[in-house]
Amino acid sequence: MNEKLTNIPTNLVMGFLGVGKTTAILDLLKQKPKNENWAVLVNEFGKVGIDGAIFTAAGATVKEISGGCLCCAVALPFQVSINRLLKEVRPDRLIIEPTGLGHPKKVLDMLVNGSFKEVLEVRSSICLVDPEKLKDPRYTSHENFIDQIALADVLVANKMDLAGTEASSLFHHWAEKSNPLKGLVAQTTQGQLDIAWLDISRNPQRQALHPNAHKLIKMSSVDSVRQQFKNEADGYQSFGYIFPEQSCFDYGQLNNLFSRLKVERIKGIFYTNKGWFIINSVDGIIDNVSSPASSNSRIEIIAKKGELQDISRALSQCKVDDKLSE
Ligand SMILES: Nc1nc2c(ncn2[C@@H]2O[C@H](COP(=O)(O)OP(=O)(O)OP(=O)(O)O)[C@@H](O)[C@H]2O)c(=O)[nH]1
Numbered sequence: 001m002n003e004k005l006t007n008i009p010t011n012l013v014m015g016f017l018g019v020g021k022t023t024a025i026l027d028l029l030k031q032k033p034k035n036e037n038w039a040v041l042v043n044e045f046g047k048v049g050i051d052g053a054i055f056t057a058a059g060a061t062v063k064e065i066s067g068g069c070l071c072c073a074v075a076l077p078f079q080v081s082i083n084r085l086l087k088e089v090r091p092d093r094l095i096i097e098p099t100g101l102g103h104p105k106k107v108l109d110m111l112v113n114g115s116f117k118e119v120l121e122v123r124s125s126i127c128l129v130d131p132e133k134l135k136d137p138r139y140t141s142h143e144n145f146i147d148q149i150a151l152a153d154v155l156v157a158n159k160m161d162l163a164g165t166e167a168s169s170l171f172h173h174w175a176e177k178s179n180p181l182k183g184l185v186a187q188t189t190q191g192q193l194d195i196a197w198l199d200i201s202r203n204p205q206r207q208a209l210h211p212n213a214h215k216l217i218k219m220s221s222v223d224s225v226r227q228q229f230k231n232e233a234d235g236y237q238s239f240g241y242i243f244p245e246q247s248c249f250d251y252g253q254l255n256n257l258f259s260r261l262k263v264e265r266i267k268g269i270f271y272t273n274k275g276w277f278i279i280n281s282v283d284g285i286i287d288n289v290s291s292p293a294s295s296n297s298r299i300e301i302i303a304k305k306g307e308l309q310d311i312s313r314a315l316s317q318c319k320v321d322d323k324l325s326e
C-alpha cells in the first residue's frame with residue numbers, strides 16, 4: 001500500500017501578466033535534482049490554456065486549470081487537480097503558477113489551512129515583478145498587483161535587461177517598505193531563480209492589503225460551436241479561440257496582425273506554413289519559439305476592458321490552406 005503523503009514542499013510562483021513566471025519555473029525545472037519528481041500546476045485566466053503545453057513540451061508533469069482563477073471560478077477543479085497530481089505523481093515538490101490576474105490570498109489560505117494542511121508544506125511564495133511596471137499607476141494601483149507583492153516571501157525583479165535606473169530604484173523602494181521585510185530580494189533576467197530560494201520559509205505574518213478586492217470571474221461567453229471564449233474580471237477581458245485541427249496559418253500575416261494589436265498579453269500555439277510555433281507577446285514585444293506539434297492551433301488574448309473587440313475574422317484571414325488538403 002502507498003504511504004500517506006505528507007509535507008510535500010510547495011511553492012507559489014506569482015506575478016502579474018507576462019512577467020516571466022512560466023520562464024522562471026522552466027528554469028527551476030532545469031535545476032531540479034535528477035532523483036526528484038516535481039509537479040507543476042498552472043492556472044490560466046482564459047479558457048484556452050497555453051502554459052500547460054509549454055510545460056509539457058519541456059517534459060514536466062503538469063496539470064492546467066483554465067477559465068478563471070484558482071481562488072474563485074475554479075476553486076473546486078483546483079482542489080481536485082491537486083489531489084489527482086499528488087496521487088498520480090507522488091511529487092517531491094509541487095510548484096503552482098496562479099494566473100497573473102489572480103489574488104493570492106485565498107489560494108494560500110486553501111493550501112495552508114484547507115484540506116491540504118497535512119499534505120502540503122507551503123514554503124516561500126515567490127513574486128516576480130517587472131520593475132518598469134512600477135512607473136505606471138495602472139499597475140501600482142491594481143489591488144491584485146499590490147497583494148502579489150505584499151504576500152511574497154521572495155521578491156524578484158525580472159526583465160532587468162529592460163529596466164532603467166528609475167524602475168530599478170522604485171523596485172528597491174517597494175522591497176524596502178514591505179512589512180514584514182522580505183526573506184529575500186533579488187534581480188534577474190529570463191526568470192533565473194536560485195533553486196535554494198524555494199526552501200526559504202513562508203512568513204505567515206504577511207497580510208494582504210486588499211483581501212476582498214478581487215471579484216469573481218465569470219465565464220462571460222462561451223461559443224462552443226465556434227470555439228470562442230470570453231472572460232472578464234478586475235478590469236481585464238480575455239478572448240480565446242481554438243481552431244479546427246486542420247487549420248494552417250500564414251506565419252508572416254499572424255505576426256503582422258499581432259504587432260498591430262494594442263493588448264496586455266497574447267499567448268498562442270499555431271500550426272503555420274513555417275511549422276508549429278508558440279507565440280508570446282507582452283508590451284508589444286513578440287517572441288516566437290518553434291514548438292512540438294500540438295492538438296490544435298489556439299490563442300488567448302488579454303486586454304484591458306473595452307480595448308479589444310472580437311478578432312476572429314482577422315485571425316481567419318491569416319489562414320492558408322488547411323493541413324489536410326496539402
Ligand atoms: N526581455 C525579457 N523578456 C523576458 C524575460 N523573462 C521572460 N521574458 C519573456 O516574457 C514573455 C512572457 O514570459 P512568461 O514566462 O510566459 O510570463 P508569465 O508570467 O508566465 O505569463 P502569464 O502566464 O501569461 O502571466 C516571454 O516572451 C518571455 O520570453 C526577461 O528577463 N527579459
Ligand SMILES: [Mg+2]
Pocket residue numbers: 021022023051097
Ligand atoms: Mg505563465
